[in-house]
Amino acid sequence: MRHPVVMGNWKLNGSKEMVTDLIKGLNAELAGVEGVDVAIAPPVMFLGLAEELLSDSKIILGSQNVDVNANGAFTGDISPVMLKEFGATHIIIGHSERREYHNESDEFVAKKFGFLKEHGLTPVFCIGESDAQNEAGETEAVCNRQVDAVINALGVDALNGAIIAYEPIWAIGTGKAATAEDAQRIHAAIRAHIAEKSEEVAKNVVIQYGGSVKPENAAAYFAQPDIDGALVGGAALDAASFAAIAKAAAEAKKA
Numbered sequence: 001m002r003h004p005v006v007m008g009n010w011k012l013n014g015s016k017e018m019v020t021d022l023i024k025g026l027n028a029e030l031a032g033v034e035g036v037d038v039a040i041a042p043p044v045m046f047l048g049l050a051e052e053l054l055s056d057s058k059i060i061l062g063s064q065n066v067d068v069n070a071n072g073a074f075t076g077d078i079s080p081v082m083l084k085e086f087g088a089t090h091i092i093i094g095h096s097e098r099r100e101y102h103n104e105s106d107e108f109v110a111k112k113f114g115f116l117k118e119h120g121l122t123p124v125f126c127i128g129e130s131d132a133q134n135e136a137g138e139t140e141a142v143c144n145r146q147v148d149a150v151i152n153a154l155g156v157d158a159l160n161g162a163i164i165a166y167e168p169i170w171a172i173g174t175g176k177a178a179t180a181e182d183a184q185r186i187h188a189a190i191r192a193h194i195a196e197k198s199e200e201v202a203k204n205v206v207i208q209y210g211g212s213v214k215p216e217n218a219a220a221y222f223a224q225p226d227i228d229g230a231l232v233g234g235a236a237l238d239a240a241s242f243a244a245i246a247k248a249a250a251e252a253k254k255a
């Protein structure tokens with residue numbers, strides 16, 4: 001049985017005060033909630049503060065990026081060793097905002113994927129198509145190409161224990177979410193594509209949906225058999241909204 005994972009991607013938002021209030025709010029809202037792994041990825045600047053605030057919490061600490069060197073002369077880079085030292089385990093890579101604004105290629109993202117695995121960290125590996133690719137009917141081909149970059153570089157077993165986040169770019173931050181049925185179809189296609197290499201890996205890999213997930217639409221996604229959780233942006237910045245999404249996942253996947 002796949003265990004649902006709901007993760008908050010805070011992007012470039014926060015201050016010491018906001019991080020403190022939001023984590024305190026999440027600790028209170030999520031106390032006693034079972035059946036879902038909940039993770040948050042604050043900006044890297046606040047990992048130390050978040051680690052302290054989560055010391056008695058089951059909430060998993062994550063981060064939004066990693067680079068491909070552990071230490072040395074790499075000005076401005078983020079090391080997996082340092083992420084680990086702050087207790088961050090679930091690391092988002094391949095987000096469309098990094099692919100677009102930082103020109104990160106499929107191959108570079110695959111390299112990050114392998115580097116995280118090498119350091120015992122969990123990649124939260126984002127894939128997804130643009131609006132134009134969606135209109136052109138290329139969604140599955142784009143997702144397969146992005147997944148294949150990892151499989152070709154590292155082998156299908158690298159996906160064991162990793163999380164894939166399917167995030168159609170046109171749905172991110174737009175309020176224009178994919179329908180639960182459309183998302184299910186793509187999730188099933190991604191899983192089927194992985195199953196061509198390994199049925200076992202395909203069966204076990206967690207595939208989150210991301211893109212304008214809100215408390216109002218979350219349950220519909222989690223009711224789908226191949227949607228194992230969510231990567232949440234905007235709604236993750238409000239404790240009550242994010243907790244409602246996490247609780248919806250726990251409830252839907254209980255059976």
Ligand code: PGA
Binds near residue numbers: 173211231235
């Ligand atoms: P959103 O962002 O929930 O604000 O659409 C999701 C994401 O970018 O991970």
